[in-house]
Amino acid sequence: MARRTAAGARRRRRVGRLLAPLVAAAVSVAWVPAGIVWFGLSPGTIYFVVLLGAVPSIANGTVSGIDQVPPLYSRVGRVLGARGLRAAWHIQLPAALPGYVGGLKQGWAFAWRSLMAAELITQSPRLGTGLGQLLDSGRQLSDVSLVFAMIVVILLVGVAVDRVVFATLERSVLGRPGLLGG
Amino acid sequence: MTDTVQERLVAASRAAAPDPPAVRVEGLVKRFGRGRVVLDGVDLDVAAGEVVCLVGASGCGKSTLLSLLAGLQEPTSGTVRLARTRPALMFQEPALLPWLTAAGNVELALRLRGVPRRGRREQARELLRLVRLDGVGPLRPHQLSGGMQQRVALARALSQRSDLLLMDEPFGALDAITRDVLHEELVRLQAETGVAVLFVTHDVREAVRLGHRVVLLSSRPGRVIADWRVDIDGPRRTDDPEVGALAEGITSRLREEIRRHAA
Numbered sequence: 384m385a386r387r388t389a390a391g392a393r394r395r396r397r398v399g400r401l402l403a404p405l406v407a408a409a410v411s412v413a414w415v416p417a418g419i420v421w422f423g424l425s426p427g428t429i430y431f432v433v434l435l436g437a438v439p440s441i442a443n444g445t446v447s448g449i450d451q452v453p454p455l456y457s458r459v460g461r462v463l464g465a466r467g468l469r470a471a472w473h474i475q476l477p478a479a480l481p482g483y484v485g486g487l488k489q490g491w492a493f494a495w496r497s498l499m500a501a502e503l504i505t506q507s508p509r510l511g512t513g514l515g516q517l518l519d520s521g522r523q524l525s526d527v528s529l530v531f532a533m534i535v536v537i538l539l540v541g542v543a544v545d546r547v548v549f550a551t552l553e554r555s556v557l558g559r560p561g562l563l564g565g
Numbered sequence: 566m567t568d569t570v571q572e573r574l575v576a577a578s579r580a581a582a583p584d585p586p587a588v589r590v591e592g593l594v595k596r597f598g599r600g601r602v603v604l605d606g607v608d609l610d611v612a613a614g615e616v617v618c619l620v621g622a623s624g625c626g627k628s629t630l631l632s633l634l635a636g637l638q639e640p641t642s643g644t645v646r647l648a649r650t651r652p653a654l655m656f657q658e659p660a661l662l663p664w665l666t667a668a669g670n671v672e673l674a675l676r677l678r679g680v681p682r683r684g685r686r687e688q689a690r691e692l693l694r695l696v697r698l699d700g701v702g703p704l705r706p707h708q709l710s711g712g713m714q715q716r717v718a719l720a721r722a723l724s725q726r727s728d729l730l731l732m733d734e735p736f737g738a739l740d741a742i743t744r745d746v747l748h749e750e751l752v753r754l755q756a757e758t759g760v761a762v763l764f765v766t767h768d769v770r771e772a773v774r775l776g777h778r779v780v781l782l783s784s785r786p787g788r789v790i791a792d793w794r795v796d797i798d799g800p801r802r803t804d805d806p807e808v809g810a811l812a813e814g815i816t817s818r819l820r821e822e823i824r825r826h827a828a
Contacts (some may be wrong), residue, residue, distance in 0.1 A: 455660050462635055462654045463677045463725070473673060477664045556664065 424507035444486010448479035584613035587761030593643035605786030618772035626787030668702030
């Protein structure tokens with residue numbers, strides 16, 4: 384879905400570049416009340432908030448990935464006889480992947496934070512128990528050790544995803560972890 | 566069959582039906598926008614199997630000429646007649662695709678040329694062996710030195726099996742020793758494959774060392790103003806006295822040209 388958004392947004396790059404950071408920045412907590420008003424205390428609110436966190440970053444990453452393909456690579460493609468669709472498949476797409484993965488990474492970060500914020504704020508039997516709700520239970524029970532334990536778990540999940548999922552993704556895309564071109 | 570008999574036969578067949586020139590440029594003009602004429606009536610021939618080195622001051626349109634021959638840009642007027650195949654082009658940067666291995670880069674070039682999957686890996690390996698990079702195939706570009714990257718770029722260019730190899734100051738960014746080694750490699754490969762080469766450089770000694778002919782391009786507007794035949798036999802070195810003498814002659818003509826322009 385983010386990719387289709389990005390492809391459409393390509394023409395309206397400048398608008399996208401202005402809006403995306405704004406939406407992403409506003410996501411973390413501000414959208415939760417709106418979500419509750421529109422979706423009630425249901426999983427819909429959670430999905431809404433998580434998507435709002437992830438999608439702008441991913442779209443932004445995809446667009447900037449495509450934008451930042453060095454023109455030299457396109458020239459190489461043309462010299463080797465790749466035009467149009469073949470060039471897009473063999474050159475633009477792989478070249479834009481680091482930007483896309485960067486967008487995924489940022490989207491994950493925003494979505495994770497939004498999720499925790501949403502779980503803290505929305506408490507309802509329909510939503511079950513997530514890390515955010517456990518964190519809030521710690522608050523309600525004035526159980527500081529539970530609160531800190533939850534903070535550690537939340538931190539560990541973030542680090543684990545970054546190390547395991549994203550480092551692997553980056554390594555397979557670029558041959559080494561880290562997205563800086565070299 | 567002794568060598569001389571074979572040579573005589575080859576010469577006879579060549580005389581009977583000479584190979585068409587690798588490229589014939591006539592009256593090539595390139596203008597950017599409404600004012601700046603970069604190339605103003607360039608006439609240039611590169612015979613089959615010939616190495617022509619193009620020298621000139623910076624900004625005189627040498628690179629533009631190459632990109633016109635490679636089909637990256639359209640001429641404003643004039644004709645470019647290529648022998649049969651699209652020329653291969655090497656840039657100053659190796660421009661290897663970083664998400665592919667060295668072998669992968671060469672294989673992609675083969676694939677884009679239409680070579681079926683079965684032959685690709687073997688041909689890529691053979692080309693890397695040709696540029697003395699056996700075993701380097703599985704490495705990624707960022708793991709290779711500048712000289713090695715340019716060799717891979719050369720292998721990629723050779724994979725095009727073109728009659729004409731266009732080279733745009735390919736060794737400019739390399740240190741002197743690597744450049745020297747690659748000069749020898751280029752001379753060897755050119756003799757082995759018989760490809761015609763149009764080599765752009767601002768280093769006159771390099772031009773004399775490598776070329777059968779050296780052509781001087783004037784600056785703004787670009788036009789061929791002089792053409793030297795390099796008649797130095799045997800393996801040449803950049804510090805050979807004969808190379809130096811001819812280079813000096815060409816350089817003084819070049820200096821004259823630059824002075825005329827600054828005036």
